[in-house]
Amino acid sequence: MKLSARNTMKGTIKDIILGQVNAEVILELPGGEVITSIISKDAAEALGLTKGKTAYAIIKASAVVLGTDD
Template identity: 50%
Template sequence: MKLSARNMLQGTVSDVRKDGVAAQVQIDIGGGNVITSTITADSANRLGLENGKAVTVVVKASDVILAVDD
């Protein structure tokens, strides 16, 4: 698999919660850090996402929004 996105993190699925058409997937990327991704429930099923499954998190830099406290 080749991707143009350069921001890739290896992780392990730690939780999958499906609610209707959406699924929230938590990925443990180590060091006490967890990323939560919201995808379609269909995609979660197609990818076979379940606790313990190794995944690659791909983040396109232009799709990241940063915020700071006032």
């Protein structure tokens, strides 16, 4: 797989929460960090996502927003 996105992280699907339209997919990275992604339910089914399956978080963003508590 070749992508233009520079931020690709491999992990294991920890949980999938299916809604009527969307799916919340929780991906655990090797260091224990967790990434949560909201995708369409149709996409989750088409990808065959299941708990324990290896998947990739691919992040392509033109802006990163930061905030502080101040």
